[in-house]
Amino acid sequence: MPRGNKTTSVLKLLEGPQTLGKGPGFWSGCAVVLALACAYPLFADGYDVGNNVYFFNWVFMALGLSLIWGYGGALSFGQTAFFGVAGYAYGVFTINLGDAYGLTLVSLVAAVGLSALFAGVLGYFLFFGRISGVFLGIVTLSVTLVLERFMSQTAGPEWAIGSARLNGFNGMGGMPSLTIPWFGADIALYPDVGLYYLTLALLVVVYLALRMLVNSRFGNVLVAIRENPQRAEMLGYDIRRYQLVAFVIGSALAGLSGVLYTAWGNYITPSSMGMSAAALPVVWVAVGGRSDLTTTLFGTLLVLAGFQYLTIYGSQYALVVMGFLLVVTILLAPSGIFISLGSFFSRGLRRRQARESI
Amino acid sequence: MAILETRKLDKWFGGLHVTDEVDFTLEQGEIHCLIGPNGAGKSTFFKLVLGEHSPSGGAILYDGKDITKAKSFERIRHGISVKFQVPGIFQALKVRQNLQIALQHHLQGASLNEETDRLLEFLKLKDAENQLAGSLSHGQKQWLEIGMAVALKPKLLLLDEPTAGMTPDETHATGEMVQALNAEGVSVLAVEHDMAFVRQIAQKVTVLHFGKVFAQGTINEIVADERVASIYLGEVHA
Numbered sequence: 178m179p180r181g182n183k184t185t186s187v188l189k190l191l192e193g194p195q196t197l198g199k200g201p202g203f204w205s206g207c208a209v210v211l212a213l214a215c216a217y218p219l220f221a222d223g224y225d226v227g228n229n230v231y232f233f234n235w236v237f238m239a240l241g242l243s244l245i246w247g248y249g250g251a252l253s254f255g256q257t258a259f260f261g262v263a264g265y266a267y268g269v270f271t272i273n274l275g276d277a278y279g280l281t282l283v284s285l286v287a288a289v290g291l292s293a294l295f296a297g298v299l300g301y302f303l304f305f306g307r308i309s310g311v312f313l314g315i316v317t318l319s320v321t322l323v324l325e326r327f328m329s330q331t332a333g334p335e336w337a338i339g340s341a342r343l344n345g346f347n348g349m350g351g352m353p354s355l356t357i358p359w360f361g362a363d364i365a366l367y368p369d370v371g372l373y374y375l376t377l378a379l380l381v382v383v384y385l386a387l388r389m390l391v392n393s394r395f396g397n398v399l400v401a402i403r404e405n406p407q408r409a410e411m412l413g414y415d416i417r418r419y420q421l422v423a424f425v426i427g428s429a430l431a432g433l434s435g436v437l438y439t440a441w442g443n444y445i446t447p448s449s450m451g452m453s454a455a456a457l458p459v460v461w462v463a464v465g466g467r468s469d470l471t472t473t474l475f476g477t478l479l480v481l482a483g484f485q486y487l488t489i490y491g492s493q494y495a496l497v498v499m500g501f502l503l504v505v506t507i508l509l510a511p512s513g514i515f516i517s518l519g520s521f522f523s524r525g526l527r528r529r530q531a532r533e534s535i
Numbered sequence: 536m537a538i539l540e541t542r543k544l545d546k547w548f549g550g551l552h553v554t555d556e557v558d559f560t561l562e563q564g565e566i567h568c569l570i571g572p573n574g575a576g577k578s579t580f581f582k583l584v585l586g587e588h589s590p591s592g593g594a595i596l597y598d599g600k601d602i603t604k605a606k607s608f609e610r611i612r613h614g615i616s617v618k619f620q621v622p623g624i625f626q627a628l629k630v631r632q633n634l635q636i637a638l639q640h641h642l643q644g645a646s647l648n649e650e651t652d653r654l655l656e657f658l659k660l661k662d663a664e665n666q667l668a669g670s671l672s673h674g675q676k677q678w679l680e681i682g683m684a685v686a687l688k689p690k691l692l693l694l695d696e697p698t699a700g701m702t703p704d705e706t707h708a709t710g711e712m713v714q715a716l717n718a719e720g721v722s723v724l725a726v727e728h729d730m731a732f733v734r735q736i737a738q739k740v741t742v743l744h745f746g747k748v749f750a751q752g753t754i755n756e757i758v759a760d761e762r763v764a765s766i767y768l769g770e771v772h773a
Contacts, residue, residue, distance in 0.1 A: 186644075194628070194629065194632050394639050394643075397632070397635065397636050397639060398636065400625070400627075400628065401625050401628070401636045404624075404625035404626055404627055404628060405623055405624065405625055405626075407619075407623060408619075408623035408624065408625065408680075408683070409636075410607050410608050410611075411585070411607060411608075411611055411616075411617050411619075411623070412611065412636065412637050412640070412683065412687065413608050413611035413612045413640060413687060414608060415606075415608050416608075
């Protein structure tokens with residue numbers, strides 16, 4: 178196939194049966210949202226902009242869970258395990274290697290790679306052992322809780338890798354921020370406008386790449402497995418392999434979240450792998466609408482913003498509200514708030530048109 | 536030449552001997568129906584051929600190759616295809632996409648779309664191509680699944696009660712579909728209860744009883760066999 182054709186056919190995958198939104202209307206909407214996101218730092222204080230990078234950091238994990246759960250039908254309750262592994266790995270690498278020569282970026286890639294490797298090993302036993310449904314959730318949750326327990330007891334000085342102390346439940350700190358090597362003076366990305374644009378750019382790339390993935394032949398098979406694993410297998414697909422690949426990609430994205438979070442706050446604690454941390458991604462993704470990348474993206478940002486607001490003003494009640502939100506979503510809007518609201522309004526509109534036409 | 540052959544195929548579930556040294560042969564290009572009273576071991580035999588159960592003993596040969604140890608998806612890739620009793624379709628996806636997921640194995644681009652259209656016509660589902668598969672009528676769902684099974688261009692098609700829950704008209708139309716596929720060279724093994732359907736399509740019939748091959752022959756020979764009639768009425772227990 179000529180090169181031009183190939184590019185077009187790859188770009189075509191940005192739209193397809195597995196993603197909401199198509200045509201000029203949708204993409205101009207996207208462009209407006211992106212332009213607003215790009216313009217935001219021009220009107221806000223650098224400190225606030227840096228703080229708000231926090232929200233973007235989590236979205237990668239949510240998109241990964243959408244791929245594994247929403248598209249693949251496998252509910253992983255332990256994506257925070259990969260978040261934590263990559264976060265700690267970034268800390269250990271960068272504390273030992275330092276931030277010169279672009280080594281923080283190498284550490285980012287290595288840490289994400291490590292979480293992907295971990296997901297590959299765990300996923301191999303899960304999917305090739307034919308573990309599915311609620312058991313998959315139990316095993317993955319157990320893994321993240323075990324890691325939390327383990328890291329919590331690493332307070333003593335004997336728990337150090339090179340010069341990086343793990344620090345137990347107090348958490349590991351003091352790792353450098355992401356630093357881009359530059360002639361003369363390296364650019365350290367502290368929580369400020371620079372980091373904001375880098376994270377935003379990563380988010381756009383990951384979102385578009387995932388859209389192409391789920392609309393590809395691979396994505397077709399993935400949703401087929403969600404709908405009816407037996408039928409998918411009896412069409413000649415080795416479903417274990419597809420589930421494993423989706424799990425590894427989704428978990429690597431959780432790892433990316435972990436690295437970005439750790440580099441952003443120069444800090445990570447075992448509680449990032451604990452029970453409430455593990456439950457939150459499930460809430461974000463379920464509330465927004467797990468079976469679509471766009472609803473997951475906006476749902477996650479919305480719920481995170483609400484959670485942050487409640488944490489500031491309502492303290493401990495925030496988690497209770499999150500639990501309530503999950504229950505309400507599952508009972509009233511199982512496909513997520515955006516899709517349910519959309520179909521509610523279009524139903525109302527149709528009914529009104531029908532009344533008027535009588 | 537035999538497309539499917541089982542040699543002393545055996546399956547125990549605990550102390551229960553469900554498949555008892557079954558020697559079975561399905562010739563290339565044949566439509567072969569498997570019948571028998573409830574609990575005769577038809578479904579188990581079917582699942583053994585498909586690789587959903589692994590046998591306790593014996594061998595399964597497909598096109599001369601031993602596939603006894605092959606995984607289900609590997610058997611499908613060799614050229615076996617299956618339609619389940621309860622329609623196994625992708626409910627939340629559109630009819631067209633259901634077929635495309637099956638077809639994308641060996642086709643892409645324009646030829647994928649052409650073949651999808653051809654299949655939709657064959658299945659009488661052209662008007663429903665953009666509906667969700669879950670919203671089809673029961674008979675249409677059965678056809679859609681037959682379409683997905685056929686999309687793989689199988690050499691051997693396994694049908695597990697393909698007409699379960701169909702109206703007599705739908706049953707007859709299904710029989711015609713199966714015969715049309717057979718005319719293109721597809722061998723068929725069907726487990727079926729509906730004797731009218733068996734009469735319509737079967738070139739050969741095997742009767743299973745208590746996990747053993749009880750009788751074999753053309754449909755007329757089987758119908759004339761008094762022993763077969765009596766096992767359906769519960770008089771013979773050996």
